[in-house]
Amino acid sequence: MIYLMCLILFSVGIYCILVKRNLIKIIIGIGIVEYAVNLFFILVGYRAEGRAPILIEKQVVQNMVDPLPQALILTAIVIGLAVTVLIVSIAVRIYEKYGTFDITKIKRLRG
Amino acid sequence: MIELYILLLFMILGAIIAVEIEDLLSSVVAVGAVGLGLSVAFLILKAPDLAITQLVVEILCLIILIRATIKRDIPPLNRRKEVVGSIMVLLFIGGFLFFAYLALKDLPSFGHPIMRVSQNYLAQGLKKTGATNLVASVILDFRAYDTLGEATVLFTAVMGVLAVLRRIGRKKVDEIVREENE
Amino acid sequence: MNKKIKQPGMTLIVKTITRLTVGLILLYGIYIVTHGHLSPGGGFPGGVIIALSFIHLMLAFGKDLALKKLSEKLAAFFESLGAIMFLTIALLGIAGGYFFFNFVFKGRPFNLFSAGIIPLCNIAICFKVGAGLFAVFVALILLKITIKRE
DSSP, X not given: OHHHHHHHHHHHHHHHHHHOOBHHHHHXXXXXXXXXXXXXXXXXXXXXXXXXXXXXXXXXXXXBOOHHHHHHHHHHHHHHHHXXXXXXXXXXXXXXXXXXXXXXXXXXXXX | OXXXXXXXXXXXXXXXXXXXXXXXXXXXXXXXXXXXXXXXXXXXXXXXXXXXXXXXXXXXXXXXXXXXXXXXXXXXXXXXXXXXXXHHHHHHHXXXXXXXXXXXXXXXXXXXXXXXXXXXXXXXXXXXXXXXXXXXXIIIIITHHHHHHHHHHHHHHHHHHHHHTOSTTOOOSSOOEEEOOO | OOOOOOOSSSOHHHHHHHHHHHHXXXXXXXXXXXXXXXXXXXXXXXHHHHHHHHHHHHHHHOHHHHHHHSOHHHHHHHHHHHXXXXXXXXXXGGGTSSTTOOOSOOOOTTSXXXXXXXXXXXXXXXXXXXXXXXXXXXXHHSOOEEEOOO
16 A cells, blocks of 8 residues: 555665765655655545645635645645755764764764 | 556655665765655645645755765775664564554545544635635644744754854864865 | 966856846746745745745856845845744734734735735745745855865
8 A cells, every 4th residue: 555655765764864874875864754754644635536725716626635734744844954954064064074974983072 | 546656666766776876976866856756746646835845945955965965975985884783774674664554554544534624724714814725824824823933943944054154163273274166 | 378267157058048047937936926825836935946046046157146146144134034024914913813813904815915914924934935045055155165184
């Protein structure tokens, strides 16, 4: 079923966050997890043979898909952009200080 | 909904390619392909607001990620892979997917959602707000606090980036500073 | 011997196409913002499109010309202006009843001047998002100093 494929995409992202050692790969994994979670919410709110929640002139639309998850996920997409921009800027500063993106070498706590 | 299954299969393949490939620029391009596939999936699921937003946000994320990776390609040093860690993670993911499959049986089946609150929004949206785009009436009139919170989060993120990338505190005592042209 | 003076920006083809299309992208973003209550879109994607038009200008022509069109101080001013406008519209609703009360006259549906408070909120959010994202991109581009590790 389709929910399970969405969760497989989520687990690909979780695998990338836990196993990889490059900082940019971890950021890519966080992005994939965000895509999977947004898709899951919209899949829950879909109505079979539904229409987009926009009223048209001189037509009475009977069955529309759920507009509430769409409003919440619109917020979530923009917040995901803000988080990605922030962690990329922190990663650029870490590269300036240590000269590498490898997380096993970023260990110095002082300075 | 056969096209939705094919699109999800394409996204899973793109994600696996983005995770496994060594070159940083190629994996950023693969993540861009996954994001564009997600935008088309939003169109198939009848959510045009989200499709527009996901498309432009994806383009901006790609530009910023490429800016961070284009001149900083590190050579792969010791190739000692951790075997025990990878196998434990795969076992954990297998267990997670098994229990998720058992839990997904309690959700309403795909295509028949329970819309208790949304029926009120759909029926009274035009009368109470006067907007014909019902998603805009939900985010800016019925649930305007969430939009205020989102504006605050964006503001804080911009403040954070401008504070992290400042000029003060970046020069150390003895260093050679070279400017490079764009 | 011939030394080539390095021109800022990209090649001539990119510059010509940018001159033709950057005004259209800005206009398209303004269209999506102001028709947010009639067709899909709204403040957030419209603001991102406006920021993308300025980023397009900066990528094709180099940072000096783009910063002459919209300097950093002006971007910071517009972002704060957008946030304050949004809060003011929300607080004015308290005079009518409660926070975020929809007090402007709601005209006939399917017009441009309908739906009360929603187009004004969309314009405020567009200022905020567009100027904020452009300021972030300028900060990432100006980070040009490479520091040699001692």
